Amino acid sequence: xxxxxxxxxxxxxxxxxxxxxxxxxxxxxxxxxxxxxxxxxxxxxxxxxxxxxxxxxxxxxxxxxxxxxxxxxxxxxxxxxxxxxxxxxxxxxxxxxxxxxxxxxxxxxxxxxxxxxxxxxxxxxxxxxxxxxxxxxxxxxxxxxxxxxxxxxxxxxxxxxxxxxxxxxxxxxxxxxxxxxxxxxxxxxxxxxxxxxxxxxxxxxxxxxxxxxxxxxxxxxxxxxxxxxxxxxxxxxxxxxxxxxxxxxxxxxxxxxxxxxxxxxxxxxxxxxxxxxxxxxxxxxxxxxxxxxxxxxxxxxxxxxxxxxxxxxxxxxxxxxxxxxxxxxxxxxxxxxxxxxxxxxxxxxxxxxx
Numbered sequence: 001x002x003x004x005x006x007x008x009x010x011x012x013x014x015x016x017x018x019x020x021x022x023x024x025x026x027x028x029x030x031x032x033x034x035x036x037x038x039x040x041x042x043x044x045x046x047x048x049x050x051x052x053x054x055x056x057x058x059x060x061x062x063x064x065x066x067x068x069x070x071x072x073x074x075x076x077x078x079x080x081x082x083x084x085x086x087x088x089x090x091x092x093x094x095x096x097x098x099x100x101x102x103x104x105x106x107x108x109x110x111x112x113x114x115x116x117x118x119x120x121x122x123x124x125x126x127x128x129x130x131x132x133x134x135x136x137x138x139x140x141x142x143x144x145x146x147x148x149x150x151x152x153x154x155x156x157x158x159x160x161x162x163x164x165x166x167x168x169x170x171x172x173x174x175x176x177x178x179x180x181x182x183x184x185x186x187x188x189x190x191x192x193x194x195x196x197x198x199x200x201x202x203x204x205x206x207x208x209x210x211x212x213x214x215x216x217x218x219x220x221x222x223x224x225x226x227x228x229x230x231x232x233x234x235x236x237x238x239x240x241x242x243x244x245x246x247x248x249x250x251x252x253x254x255x256x257x258x259x260x261x262x263x264x265x266x267x268x269x270x271x272x273x274x275x276x277x278x279x280x281x282x283x284x285x286x287x288x289x290x291x292x293x294x295x296x297x298x299x300x301x302x303x304x305x306x307x308x309x310x311x312x313x314x315x316x317x318x319x320x321x322x323x324x325x326x327x328x329x330x331x332x333x334x335x336x337x338x339x340x341x342x343x344x345x346x347x348x349x350x351x352x353x354x
Contacts, residue, residue, distance in 0.1 A: 046075035046083050053091050057084045057151045064148050086147050092229055097138040099162040100124060100169060125238060126169060132178035133241065136169050137234035138206070142226045149218075149225030157224050160217070168209035172202065181235050199233075207231050 049072055050056050056068040058075050059082040070088070075081045087093055102124025125133050140161070144150050150157065173181060180198055210228045217223055237245060308317055330336050 042077050045077045046073070046081060048073050048083070050085070053088050054085050055088050055147065057086060057147050058082070059084065059151070064151065067147050084151050086150060087144055089143065089145070092141045092143055095140045095142070095158070095161070097140060097162050097165045099166045100126075100136055100138055102135060126173040128173050128178045128181060129175055130177040133238055134173060134178060134181050135236045135238060136173065136181070137236070138165055138169060139232040139234075140165065140210075140228060141230040141232075142228045144225055145227045146223055146225035149223040151225075153222075153224050157226065160224055161226070164210055164213040164217075168206055168213060171209055172206050175205075176202070182237070203231050203233060206233070 050068055050070045052070045054070065056073050058065045058068060058073075060076075061080065062082075065081070073083065075083055124135055126136055128134055142161075153160070181202065207228050207230065210231075214224060214227065236242075305317065305321070
């Protein structure tokens with residue numbers, strides 16, 4: 001029998017606990033596992049492989065400790081050690097200098113826009129030795145020679161490099177005239193070898209000037225840890241000057257074309273005149289030869305007679321010629337009256353009586 005008193009039954013030891021307890025236990029296990037994975041990842045965060053085109057600078061509590069070339073890098077995690085990846089010693093880094101590029105906004109602000117445009121009036125322009133103005137686009141190729149200095153300078157390297165390039169570009173441009181910088185002008189195509197030499201000389205001088213500036217910084221214990229290997233230049237004229245040069249070039253080409261056409265017409269006219277002169281000379285020579293030949297033919301008999309008469313080699317020649325020619329002469333007369341020269345009679349000519 002069951003009495004009226006409540007009987008408390010004891011829970012068996014192997015009976016499962018409540019749902020909240022199980023959920024808390026699973027959450028604890030997940031958090032424990034996540035913490036373990038995070039700790040493991042943090043512990044080996046600076047264990048990495050350095051590629052063949054890179055190298056690593058290891059900073060121990062902010063101080064440079066060592067430089068690791070390509071291969072496996074073993075380093076303590078942050079904040080104990082920090083790893084900075086840099087290019088290898090033989091790897092070339094390229095950069096376009098933005099300080100020498102003229103903003104597009106500055107091309108549309110002139111002197112009539114007010115005093116606000118004076119700040120951008122000379123941006124991107126370089127003055128040449130002959131008081132010309134040129135724009136010079138510079139693209140750098142450099143190598144990291146001192147990784148310690150490069151890491152110490154950090155984000156200041158691009159800005160300091162732009163200032164050095166801008167200074168060197170001003171010096172190089174001021175030591176040359178406009179024609180030397182603009183070596184690819186159309187009217188200088190014939191001097192291609194000389195233009196190439198000038199172009200290489202301009203690049204070499206600019207590289208030398210930038211490297212001298214970097215060496216001066218190194219002497220002042222402010223080295224950037226880089227060295228310029230090569231420079232590509234793209235010289236150009238200001239926007240306002242390009243139109244004027246194009247107009248002058250167009251006018252020069254039109255003038256050359258007009259002169260060429262005039263020379264062609266003059267050559268054609270000269271050729272026709274020479275041909276006409278040759279024709280007239282040939283015709284005159286032919287007529288002269290014909291007249292001379294005819295004159296020689298007409299005077300051959302008289303010349304022969306004069307020569308024979310002078311030499312007196314044929315005394316009866318005149319009488320023979322007279323007898324040969326008199327018949328022809330008398331045949332043309334209407335009537336002929338002959339008079340004997342030995343007769344004493346007188347010849348009475350009929351005429352009008354007074």
